[in-house]
Amino acid sequence: MRGEYNTRQKRxxxxxxxxxxxxxxxxDDVVFxxxxxxxxxGRTTVYRYLEQLAEQGSVxxxxxxxxxxxxQHVADADACGGHFHMMCSRCGNLLHVDCRLMGELSDHLxxxxxxVLDPRETILVGVCEKCRNDGEAVDxxxxxxxxxxxxx
Amino acid sequence: MRGEYNTRQKRxxxxxxxxxxxxxxxxDDVVFxxxxxxxxxGRTTVYRYLEQLAEQGSVxxxxxxxxxxxxQHVADADACGGHFHMMCSRCGNLLHVDCRLMGELSDHLxxxxxxVLDPRETILVGVCEKCRNDGEAVDxxxxxxxxxxxxx
DNA sequence: TTGCGTGCAAAGGTTTTGCATGGCA
DNA sequence: TGCCATGCAAAACCTTTGCACGCAA
Numbered sequence: 155m156r157g158e159y160n161t162r163q164k165r166x167x168x169x170x171x172x173x174x175x176x177x178x179x180x181x182d183d184v185v186f187x188x189x190x191x192x193x194x195x196g197r198t199t200v201y202r203y204l205e206q207l208a209e210q211g212s213v214x215x216x217x218x219x220x221x222x223x224x225x226q227h228v229a230d231a232d233a234c235g236g237h238f239h240m241m242c243s244r245c246g247n248l249l250h251v252d253c254r255l256m257g258e259l260s261d262h263l264x265x266x267x268x269x270v271l272d273p274r275e276t277i278l279v280g281v282c283e284k285c286r287n288d289g290e291a292v293d294x295x296x297x298x299x300x301x302x303x304x305x306x
Numbered sequence: 307m308r309g310e311y312n313t314r315q316k317r318x319x320x321x322x323x324x325x326x327x328x329x330x331x332x333x334d335d336v337v338f339x340x341x342x343x344x345x346x347x348g349r350t351t352v353y354r355y356l357e358q359l360a361e362q363g364s365v366x367x368x369x370x371x372x373x374x375x376x377x378q379h380v381a382d383a384d385a386c387g388g389h390f391h392m393m394c395s396r397c398g399n400l401l402h403v404d405c406r407l408m409g410e411l412s413d414h415l416x417x418x419x420x421x422v423l424d425p426r427e428t429i430l431v432g433v434c435e436k437c438r439n440d441g442e443a444v445d446x447x448x449x450x451x452x453x454x455x456x457x458x
Numbered sequence: 459t460t461g462c463g464t465g466c467a468a469a470g471g472t473t474t475t476g477c478a479t480g481g482c483a
Numbered sequence: 484t485g486c487c488a489t490g491c492a493a494a495a496c497c498t499t500t501g502c503a504c505g506c507a508a
Contacts, residue, residue, distance in 0.1 A: 158482085158483085158486090158487060158488090159481080159482050159483075159486090159487055159488060160482070160483090161481075161482070161487095161488060161489080162481095163488080163489070164488090180472095181472085181473085182472090195489090195490095196489060196490040196491080197473095197490080197491095198473095198474085198475090198489070198490055198491080199488075199489055199490065201473065201474075202474095202488085202489085203488095217369040217373050221369050221373055221375065221472085221497085221498090222471090222472070223373065223472080223473080240415070240419075240421050240423075242421075243424065243427060249419070249421065251415070251419065253414065255410065255411055255414050256411070258407065259407055259408070259411060262405065262407050263392070263403070263430070263432070267392075267401070267403065267435075268434065268435030268438070269392050269394075269401065269430075269432050269433070269434055269435065270432045270433045270438060271392075271430055271431075271432040272395065272431050272432045272433070275395060275431035275432070276429075276430050276431045276432070277428075278415070278421075278423055278428050279423075279424050279427035279428045279429075280415070280421050280422045280423040280424045280427070280428070281421070281422045281424070282420065282421055283419075283420030283421065286420070286422060309462095310461090310462060310463090310507085310508085311461095311462055311463060311506080311507050311508075312507070312508090313462095313463060313464080313506080313507070314506095315463080315464070316463090332497095333497085333498085334497090347464090347465095348464060348465040348466080349465080349466095349498095350464075350465055350466080350498095350499085350500090351463080351464055351465065353498070353499075354463085354464090354499095355463095373472090373473090373497085374496090374497070375497085375498085
C-alpha cells in the first residue's frame, strides 16, 4: 500500500512545502529549490508524491496561465477550503479572498442555478493591483497572499 | 499581414465553430470531427487559426482540468464578455451565468482588493445540477448553456 | 507574380510509465 | 527478507517552430 514508508524524500518534501507557507510551486520549482538547499529529490518522486498529497487533500493543484501544473500546500486540509483564490494573469501570483460576498455567490449559484461551487477548484482570474499600477509583469515576492481589509 | 487571404481552411473552420454553437473543443476534437465531416484541415492550421481568433476575441481559450487547451466560439465578440462561466468538473460542460451578483463581486474585488476580474478568463468550477442528481458523470448534450431564471 | 497560408516533420516542454535498484520496516 | 519507494531513461502528450510548397489576390 502506498505511503507506508517514511523516507528522506517524503520528509524533506513535506518540510519544504510547510516552510513555503502558502506559496505555489511547479514541480520544477520544487526540484530546483530543494536542490539549491542541498536536498536532491528526483523529479519523478516529486510528481508522484505531490500527486499523492493532492489526492489526500493536503496540497491543491491547478493549471497556471501557461498550462503548467502548480501545487500549493494547505497545512490544514481545510485551511483553504472556505475561501477563494484569485490569480493574476500577468505575474501569476495567487491571492486569497475570504469574502462574505463569495459565500453569497455560492449560496446563490446553489439555490438558483443548482450549481455547487467548489472553492478548492475555482480560481478567479484577472489583474492584481501591483501589475495594474506597474503596467507590466512583476514578481510580487514569495507569496502574494493578502488579507482583505474590507470584509472579514 | 495575417488574415488577408480567404482560404478553404478558414472558411470551413469558421463554419464548423459557428455550427457548434457554444460547444467547447480541444484542437484534437476539431481536427477529428472536421475530418469525420470530410474536411481535412492540418492540426497546425487549427492551432494557428484558433490562436488568431482568440487574439481577436471571437473564440475564448482556457485550460480544462486535464491541462488541455479548450476553445469556444463566441459568435459576437462581446456575447460572452459581460458574463461569467461555470464548468462542471464531472461532465465538463460549460454553463453561462449572467448575474447581478457577479457584477457586484467584480465591483467589490476592484474597489476593495484592487483586483480587476476578467470574465473572459475566469471559470467557476463545481458540480452542475444534473451531475449532482445523477450522482455520476454524464454528457449533457451538445451545449449545456442555460439561462438563469432568477436573476437577469 | 507575390507573399500569405498550409501542413509535414521536427523540436520543445511537461508529465507519465517501465524497470532495475535502493532502503524502510 | 519482503515489498514499497526512488530515479533514470524512455515514452507519451500537447503545442510550437522551421521550411518548402500551394494557392489567393
